[in-house]
Amino acid sequence: MERLERAELSRLMARLADGDRAAFGPAFALLWPMLRSFAERLVGSADAEDAAQSALLAVFARASEFDAARDAAAWALGIAAWECKTLRRKRQRRREEQGAPLEMVSSQASPEEALAERDLHEAIRLTIGTLRPIDVETLTALTTGAASGATFRKRVSRALGRFRIAWRARHGSD
């Protein structure tokens, strides 16, 4: 998302938070493609549509809580990351219940590599799940390149510090 679009989205979300319904259409037009591509990267194309839809509904349901001082794109992606995580957890549970075979992470990797990669992703996901929502939002913004600036770098540093502590607590090493 371009810098101008991000600024425009922040303005529109601030107007929505203040109750200006005229901002709904333009905000929807900016948010939907952003959330769909984000969900596609996070959960894969098969589940992207469902994840993006629930993320979009959650973003609009919480639109009146939006703080105009924050970056709307990072805020929306934080909510979307949470929705994607919830959806993945649901699907994972369903697969476990049905006893489905392990899903390959990469078609080019060997089964062992795919399994190791999947385990690593799962471990990272579970560790991130123990962090506070603000840290999840920060790390999401970091991976998507959705924010920058000195304040954001400080937030990233703090979030990564807390991630390391949580990782050590769960796995005993970096």
Added chain:
Amino acid sequence: MEATDLASRARRAYELGRFSRALRVAPFVVAAALVAIACGRPVAMTCALGCALLPLAVGLLMRGGSAGRAVGPGLGAGWAALAMPLLLRTAGHACFGPSCMSLCLPACALGGALSGALIGVLARRDGGGLSYVVAAAAIAGLSGAMGCSLGGAFGILGMAAGVVAGSAPVLLTARR
């Protein structure tokens, strides 16, 4: 799913989100009514005022804009008008007969004027203009009326006059 269908679901989610957020004002309205009842105000009248105040506050918060932003300050300012006559009552003043007119009525008018002045200051800071002042004055008036019913109809009228007089400078500036 069609984009228009998704947009209408998102719109519904937005309105529901606003509604549930607006409902957070309810404990403050209920608290104001309970304080008034605890200080001896008639239950039926206080409930009637609370029943008028709650939907007004929720509706304005849901609508948003400057009128929505005025709800919190209006309730805060209303507490001044609510507290004045109730303080007299708890201090042992029996509001009955001519002594009521000499003490309760000025207390209601003073509480109203304080509310009005507070609304004026906050409206100027917010820049919300006439709709902000009118919404805040309505909310403050209904909150204050729960306490100023102590002075009867004149108490409520005195408080309302105080609110209008206190916020008049901002009202006049906004009209220009």
